[in-house]
Amino acid sequence: xxxxxxxxxxxxxxxxxxxxxxxxxxxxxxxxxxxxxxxxxxxxxxxxxxxxxxxxxxxxxxxxxxxxxxxxxxxxxxxxxxxxxxxxxxxxxxxxxxxxxxxxxxxxxxxxxxxxxxxxxxxxxxxxxxxxxxxxxxxxxxxxxxxxxxxxxxxxxxxxxxxxxxxxxxxxxxxxxxxxxxxxxxxxxxxxxxxxxxxxxxxxxxxxxxxxxxxxxxxxxxxxxxxxxxxxxxxxxxxxxxxxxxxxxxxxxxxxxxxxxxxxxxxxxxxxxxxxxxxxxxxxxxxxxxxxxxxxxxxxxxxxxxxxxxxxxxxxxxxxxxxxxxxxxxxxxxxxxxxxxxxxxxxxxxxxxxxxxxxxxxxxxxxxxxxxxxxxxxxxxxxxxxxxxxxxxxxxxxxxxxxxxxxxxxxxxxxxxxxxxxxxxxxxxxxxxxxxxxxxxxxxxxxxxxxxxxxxxxxxxxxxxxxxxxxxxxxxxxxxxxxxxxxxxxxxxxxxxxxxxxxxxxxxxxxxxxxxxxxxxxxxxxxxxxxxxxxxxxxxxxxxxxxxxxxxxxxxxxxxxxxxxxxxxxxxxxxxxxxxxxxxxxxxxxxxxxxxxxxxxxxxxxxxxxxxxxxxxxxxxxxxxxxxxxxxxxxxxxxxxxxxxxxxxxxxxxxxxxxxxxxxxxxxxxxxxxxxxxxxxxxxxxxxxxxxxxxxxxxxxxxxxxxxxxxxxxxxxxxxxxxxxxxxxxxxxxxxxxxxxxxxxxxxxxxxxxxxxxxxxxxxxxxxxxxxxxxxxxxxxxxxxxxxxxxxxxxxxxxxxxxxxxxxxxxxxxxxxxxxxxxxxxxxxxxxxxxxxxxxxxxxxxxxxxxxxxxxxxxxxxxxxxxxxxxxx
Numbered sequence: 095x096x097x098x099x100x101x102x103x104x105x106x107x108x109x110x111x112x113x114x115x116x117x118x119x120x121x122x123x124x125x126x127x128x129x130x131x132x133x134x135x136x137x138x139x140x141x142x143x144x145x146x147x148x149x150x151x152x153x154x155x156x157x158x159x160x161x162x163x164x165x166x167x168x169x170x171x172x173x174x175x176x177x178x179x180x181x182x183x184x185x186x187x188x189x190x191x192x193x194x195x196x197x198x199x200x201x202x203x204x205x206x207x208x209x210x211x212x213x214x215x216x217x218x219x220x221x222x223x224x225x226x227x228x229x230x231x232x233x234x235x236x237x238x239x240x241x242x243x244x245x246x247x248x249x250x251x252x253x254x255x256x257x258x259x260x261x262x263x264x265x266x267x268x269x270x271x272x273x274x275x276x277x278x279x280x281x282x283x284x285x286x287x288x289x290x291x292x293x294x295x296x297x298x299x300x301x302x303x304x305x306x307x308x309x310x311x312x313x314x315x316x317x318x319x320x321x322x323x324x325x326x327x328x329x330x331x332x333x334x335x336x337x338x339x340x341x342x343x344x345x346x347x348x349x350x351x352x353x354x355x356x357x358x359x360x361x362x363x364x365x366x367x368x369x370x371x372x373x374x375x376x377x378x379x380x381x382x383x384x385x386x387x388x389x390x391x392x393x394x395x396x397x398x399x400x401x402x403x404x405x406x407x408x409x410x411x412x413x414x415x416x417x418x419x420x421x422x423x424x425x426x427x428x429x430x431x432x433x434x435x436x437x438x439x440x441x442x443x444x445x446x447x448x449x450x451x452x453x454x455x456x457x458x459x460x461x462x463x464x465x466x467x468x469x470x471x472x473x474x475x476x477x478x479x480x481x482x483x484x485x486x487x488x489x490x491x492x493x494x495x496x497x498x499x500x501x502x503x504x505x506x507x508x509x510x511x512x513x514x515x516x517x518x519x520x521x522x523x524x525x526x527x528x529x530x531x532x533x534x535x536x537x538x539x540x541x542x543x544x545x546x547x548x549x550x551x552x553x554x555x556x557x558x559x560x561x562x563x564x565x566x567x568x569x570x571x572x573x574x575x576x577x578x579x580x581x582x583x584x585x586x587x588x589x590x591x592x593x594x595x596x597x598x599x600x601x602x603x604x605x606x607x608x609x610x611x612x613x614x615x616x617x618x619x620x621x622x623x624x625x626x627x628x629x630x631x632x633x634x635x636x637x638x639x640x641x642x643x644x645x646x647x648x649x650x651x652x653x654x655x656x657x658x659x660x661x662x663x664x665x666x667x668x669x670x671x672x673x674x675x676x677x678x679x680x681x682x683x684x685x686x687x688x689x690x691x692x693x694x695x696x697x698x699x700x701x702x703x704x705x706x707x708x709x710x711x712x713x714x715x716x717x718x719x720x721x722x723x724x725x726x727x728x729x730x731x732x733x734x735x736x737x738x739x740x741x742x743x744x745x746x747x748x749x750x751x752x753x754x755x756x757x758x759x760x761x762x763x764x765x766x767x768x769x770x771x772x773x774x775x776x777x778x779x780x781x782x783x784x785x786x787x788x789x790x791x792x793x794x795x796x797x798x799x800x801x802x803x804x805x806x807x808x809x810x811x812x813x814x815x816x817x818x819x820x821x822x823x824x825x826x827x828x829x830x831x832x833x834x835x836x837x838x839x840x841x842x843x844x845x846x847x848x849x850x851x852x853x854x855x856x857x858x859x860x861x862x863x864x865x866x867x868x869x870x871x872x873x874x875x876x877x878x879x880x881x882x883x884x885x886x887x888x889x890x891x892x893x894x895x896x897x898x899x900x901x902x903x904x905x906x907x908x909x910x911x912x913x914x915x916x917x918x919x920x921x922x923x924x925x926x927x928x929x930x931x932x933x934x935x936x937x938x939x940x941x942x943x944x945x946x947x948x949x950x951x952x953x954x955x956x957x958x959x960x961x962x963x964x965x966x967x
Contacts, residue, residue, distance in 0.1 A: 095211070097185075099187040125149065155185065266292040310346045402423020432643070454480065461476060481503065542560075557582075576602070616650055646682060697871050736872070736926075899945050903945045
């Protein structure tokens, strides 16, 4: 006997119907009925069915049966105890329901005499099941906001269905292009509170609140004013009752699904529940309660930020004490919750007079918070509007203090810089310095950062002045100056000194904790990764992540993970950065696009890499410094080599040598110098190869303590000299996995030239294994081609049952050919990229056309574009 309990509308009837259908498919004899006509139907079935045949008796609504019927049912169960009968009994069960209690009492007679097992109670559906239930009734995929609304009334599937249908009728759900979204309702405030709730949802929640006691409802309404999550001590104090009295109300609210608890606080299960309860408190009373709550919170050491939120809802112009609390709360929230900090600070700005110094300071806080939250456009607009108001000569109260306006200009310069407009940022930072006549922390840092990122040599001179006079400047200013000097020393080849300066800057910045526009942890992590010290780099990244914005953290991770070979993490991190780039330009977006470009090359799609590079070069970013030029040139050369061959890459390299960025170029990765030398030798440009050797020899001489630099310098010299033993030493000495695998290829090439084919094959196998572990698909293809040239074929396919047509019918090789050709490569370019002959590309391409039912390249490009768009959706 299986017992199914569920609340009304919980889905038990559907469950019984589906079970009965499954049972029939398994050969069961099935009797399905309501319990009111149970006696006659079951007796008839058991009489007609052979005693050895398995029977399913599925009975619904057992709670509606009279006591006499339940008694007969129990007798029937006992009479058939020796027959193969499965009894599936369903009834509703609600607290205080006498009928369901009677069913339980009756069935207790059977315990110990037949096998009775309760099925897991049919509670609310959740997760994917809830999303599918909503999708079934709106014929579209629901968005997060819609699911949040539905979750608040998710007592039973029936309740969900009724609310979804009501939302559709009321026009509160918009369905378009296969997606269903909740129609946004204008919020009464922007201070992080719960969003307004549609009428249907509100009515359902209000109805469910009637099940609660009056004390519990009062407790929940007060908790809604305090905010979610709720600190129990504060709620108890507001109620003026002991924790023991509070316990019963909270216990009932949790039991009925209105609250959830953790160790220290409790919170509303869903935001709409919070909103309905908050709206149930009359506005005048709500304002009094907020002031009472703020006063209570300010007595706690950790209560300033929560008190600020309470006061922000009720503050009025002229409430100086309240505005001071709100301002302090905003400053404390900038790192942990920048969006909330921006809301608080913006609220203060609106209430302060245009020329007040406090308004300038609060605007600076709001701009920094908006920038951290990723809303750079709003940050710039706010700063410009406040500065215009403060400097307007027509304002009767006069102009704002010059120093306060300069501080806001510095914040504006930083926001503009984060947008990637280095020239405008530099002009704004200069204005802040010149017009104030003072060197505040904000103005100096903004000027230093903008000048450096704009390629102005004066930034280095200013940085040296700051470091020479540490007592005149705050720590944050000295940290920025040391970062600039670290970058200057790296570019001059003094790598060890650069790492030392950046490390000292990180230590000095530790007391401050917060991330800044010129953060030494960013560059220290990146430079450590470039010389193969991956563990130290990852440790610095973790420290940076504790203070940086999510976008800044992701941008750094994308660059570092690329060098360390964690390709899946590169893509995830980079997409976080460029995902925000659709709304507005960003200083960090080019870094992410470059990482995605290199990732595409590693995975064997040079056309995609070229698209990433084009996005960078055609963007609005105005970074034209040597390191930036070198980073773009490095990717451009790699793409050129993949699409057109090494000669195209060497031509670009020669131009880079003339432009003076070679030193930055050979330091892009541990193996970049060897790659450049390899390309130059392949096309016979030995003068370019010697330029690389000279650059690496000079860097190695300046940094004898850095083994990674010494290994790279010896590797490029050995390539030019054909020194087999020195190249073999490089394969053992590189820390960077990519460089080590490439050195193994070089070693194999030299061994093959000496006729040592067996040893060459072993080295190529080693390189292929390393590339495969790193996810370097194109590198694996290249090494496999080199093995074939030595008469060795390595299996790289897996047997699979494929359809005869369509994309899934393509073999792995055919799919790769289709991808690169659809990316715009000619047969010749595709052959070079895949390390096969043009004839082989043509053969595979004909197979692709046949299986896809197309006849031209243009049709293939259209099909691939459509397929990728569908995958992205």
